[in-house]
Amino acid sequence: MAKYKIKVNVEIVECDESINSEPMKHDNGNFTMTISGQDAISIDKCESSILRTAYPTIRDAISKHLTEISKKSRRKKQ
Numbered sequence: 889m890a891k892y893k894i895k896v897n898v899e900i901v902e903c904d905e906s907i908n909s910e911p912m913k914h915d916n917g918n919f920t921m922t923i924s925g926q927d928a929i930s931i932d933k934c935e936s937s938i939l940r941t942a943y944p945t946i947r948d949a950i951s952k953h954l955t956e957i958s959k960k961s962r963r964k965k966q
Contacts, residue, residue, distance in 0.1 A: 892953075898938055900928070911941045919945045 903922060911919045921941045927933035 896942075898942075900934065900938075911944050913944065913948070917948065919948070 905922045907924055908922050911921050913919050919941050921937050923933065923937050927937065
């Protein structure tokens with residue numbers, strides 16, 4: 889049976905973008921959220937923002953993974 893590696897990368901970087909309180913999906917498949925400088929110095933606010941951004945990222949990755957497995961299963965049956 890195949891093995892799978894799960895990789896997670898979280899970056900918190902200073903930017904000049906406008907604040908958006910909902911995760912946004914980008915063309916490259918990444919999700920981002922921009923928080924205020926005030927929220928960036930709060931461990932609770934940072935954690936909450938990271939978790940809110942991670943959830944759609946995780947769901948998207950699982951969806952893509954299961955789609956690929958389904959395609960492989962169909963090819964093997966043929």
